[in-house]
Amino acid sequence: MPIRLNPTPTFADRLKQADRTLYGMWSCAGSPLVAEICAGSGLDIVLIDGEHSPVNLESILAQLQAVAPYPAVPVVRAPFGDTVILKQLLDLGAQNILVPMVDSVAQAEAMVRAVRYPPHGVRGVGSALARSSRWSRIPDYLARASDLVSLTVQIETTDGLEAAADIAAVDGVDALLVGPADLAASMDLLGQQNHPDVVAAVERVIEAGLAAGTPVGVNAFDPATAERYAAAGAAYVLVGADVTLLARASEALADRFVGASPDAPAAASY
Template identity: 85%
Template sequence: MPIHLTPTPTFADRLRAADRALFGMWSCAGSPLVAEICAGSGLDIVLIDGEHSPIGLESILAQLQAVAAYPAVPLVRAPIGDPVILKQLLDLGAQNLLVPMVDGVSQAEAMVRAVRYPPLGVRGVGSALARSSRWSRIPDYLARAHELVSLTVQIETTEGLAAAADIAAVDGVDAILVGPADLAASMGLLGQQNHPDVVAAVEDVIRAGRAAGTPVGVNAFDPATADRYVAAGAAYVLVGSDVTLLARASEGLATRFIGDDPAAPAPASY
C-alpha cells in the first residue's frame, strides 16, 4: 500500500511563521556533503546556487536530498528565468525557487505563471513521473501544487529597483531577494556593494516590500551591513557561502602558519 506523504513547509510558510529575521548561506561548491554540513549549521536557509556555481540538475537533486534531513529550508536559484528550466527544477523536488534578474512586473508575472499548472499558469504537467509529487504520493498534488511551491524573485538592476514596489505587489511573488553586487554594478559602482548609495537602494526595496506585505531579503556577507539591513526590516539575510568561508579560513591558516606575503593580492570580498 503506498505511503501518503505530507509536504514540508515552503520558504513562504517559514517567512510567515518567523518571529525574527531568518539567516542563511549559499551552497556554491556543488557538493551534497558540503550542502549537508551547511544545513546542519543551525542557520535557517541553505541557498543552492544554480546560476554562478558549477552545478546541474543532478547535483541540485543530490543537494536537496542531503538537506532534506535538516530543519534548514532549501532555496534553489535557477540560472535564468526560463519556464523549461523552472519546470525541471520543480519536478526534481525544488519547492522553493529563486529567479535572478527580474526587472519588471511583466517578467515577475511570467515567472508566477511558469511555476503554476494550468489554468493558473503554464507549468508542464509531469508530476506522476517526478519527485515533486513524490511520484503521486502527495495527495491531490496537482490541485495543491501552487500552495506547495514558493517563488522568490531577485532585484539586481536599476530597472528592477525602479519597479520594486510594483514587483512586490505581484500576486504569486512570495518574496524578494536584493542582489547588491549586481545592483552596484548596474549603478556604476562595480565591486562596491557597501557603497552608501547601494545600501540606500537596498533599503528602498525593503521599504517597498514591507508596504506591499512581501518579505525582502538581501545578500550581506559583512556582519555590520547585515545588522543594518535587519534593523531596516529585512525578513532574511544571506550572510555567507561555503566557498567564501573555505577561502577566507584557508587564507587565515596560511597567514597564521606561513605568514603574510606582501606581494600577494588582497582577497576580494563578495
C-alpha cells in the same frame, strides 16, 4: 501499500511564521556533502546556487536530498528565468525557487505563471513521473501544487530597483531578494556593495517590500552590513557562502603557519 507523504513547509511559510530575521548561506560548491554540512549549521536557509556555480540538475537533486533531513529550508536559484528550467527544477523537487535578474512586473508575472499549473500558469504536467509529488505519494499534489511552491525574485539592476514596489505587489511573488553586487554594477559602482548609494538602494527595496507586505532579503557577507539591513526590516539575510568561507579560512591558516603574503587580494563581499 505506498506511503503517503506530507510536504515540508515552503520558504514562504517559513517567512510568515518567523518572529525574527532569518539567516542563511549559499551552497555554491555543488557538493551534497558540503550542502549537508551547511544545513546542519543552525542557520535557517541553505540557498543552492544554480547561477554562478558548477551544478547541473543531478547535483541540485543530490543537494536537495542531502539537506532534506535538516530544519534549514532549501531554496534553489535557477540560472535564469526560463520556463523549461523552472519546470525541471520543480519536478526534481525544488519547492522554493529563486529567479535572478527580474527587472519588471511583466517578468515577475511570467515567472509566477512558470511555477503554476494551468489554468493559472504554464508549468508542464508530469508530476506522476517526478520527485515533486514523490511519484504521486503526496495526496492531491496537482490540486495543491500552488501552495506547495514558493517563488522569490531577485532585484539586481536599476530597472529592477525602479520597479521593485510594483514587483513586490505581484500576486504569486512570495519574496524578493536584493543582490547588491549586481545592483552596484548596474549603478556604475562595480565592486562597491557597501557604497552609500547602493546601501540606500537596498533599503529602498526593503521599504517597498514592507509597504506591500512582501518579505525582502539581501546578500550581506559583511556582519555590520547584515545587521544594518536586518534592523532596516529585511526578513532574511544571506551572510555567507561555502566557497568563500573555505577560501578565507584556508587563507587564515596559511597566514598563520606559512606567513602572510604581501600580495594577497582583499576579500570581496558578494
